[in-house]
Amino acid sequence: MSSQPFDPPTAPPTPGRLATFRVQLGERPRPLTAGLAALTGFSFPAFQFGRRCFCCSADTHGETVDYDASTDRHRIPTIPVPVCAACKPHAKASNIAIEAGVPFLMASLAGVALAIMYLRERPEDSFLWGMLAVCSLLSMGIAAWFWATHRRNKELAHAGHHADFSILVGSGVISFITTNRKFADELVTLNPGAKLL
Ligand SMILES: [Zn+2]
Ligand SMILES: [Zn+2]
Numbered sequence: 001m002s003s004q005p006f007d008p009p010t011a012p013p014t015p016g017r018l019a020t021f022r023v024q025l026g027e028r029p030r031p032l033t034a035g036l037a038a039l040t041g042f043s044f045p046a047f048q049f050g051r052r053c054f055c056c057s058a059d060t061h062g063e064t065v066d067y068d069a070s071t072d073r074h075r076i077p078t079i080p081v082p083v084c085a086a087c088k089p090h091a092k093a094s095n096i097a098i099e100a101g102v103p104f105l106m107a108s109l110a111g112v113a114l115a116i117m118y119l120r121e122r123p124e125d126s127f128l129w130g131m132l133a134v135c136s137l138l139s140m141g142i143a144a145w146f147w148a149t150h151r152r153n154k155e156l157a158h159a160g161h162h163a164d165f166s167i168l169v170g171s172g173v174i175s176f177i178t179t180n181r182k183f184a185d186e187l188v189t190l191n192p193g194a195k196l197l
Contacts, residue, residue: 021184022197026173042074044174047194049080050186054165055087055156057182067093069167076169090156093165105142111135 026045053060064080065088083091115132122128156163162180169175178184188194 019181020177020179021181023176023178023184023187023191023194024173024197025175025191025194028170028173042171044169044172045193047174047187047191049082050190051082052183052186053082053084053087053091054093054178054180054183055083055091055161055163057160057180058084058086060084063088065091065093067165067167069169071169074169079167081165081167087161087163090152090161090163091165092163093167101142101146105139105146108135108138108142112139 025047051060051062052058053063060082061084063083063085065083066078067081068076068078070076081093083093111131112135115128115135119125119128119132153163157179162178162183164179166177167174168177176184176187184196188196
């Protein structure tokens, strides 16, 4: 193991929206290669992580969390990603973005609108009142969750943490998405051929 020094977490120079870095290994396949891949089975380039925590950049001392990069089309064995013990409770290694909650918010708001619309015609309909209550609570719950997540990420970013990390796997290509520049640079150094996009 290299005895490279690990720097303490540093807050981003400009608070606010953090830049996102994408480290890509491999290329999107050409049609011929894609056809071959379909015959020979799904594969993506081999890669390695260092010992730097993806969240705070500190030495992980070998600690990891399992990342499930499977998609609805491909089952992929879990990938251990480096994260230090201190960051484990808040670091979010997942390819489910918070945006995944948006359709649920839209659906529950649509439910509220529909219930109100039909209640004008049938104000005695208890089902519609129930629907209004459930959809209103759901909308408020999701909105509160969005707000809490947003605030949490902002506070963590101020303390030099990059809590969100994603891995996207395609045929012949793997990408790592992070707001942690140090972590992205380390991936490029460790994996010949990796590109910082
Ligand atoms: Zn950490
Ligand atoms: Zn952290």
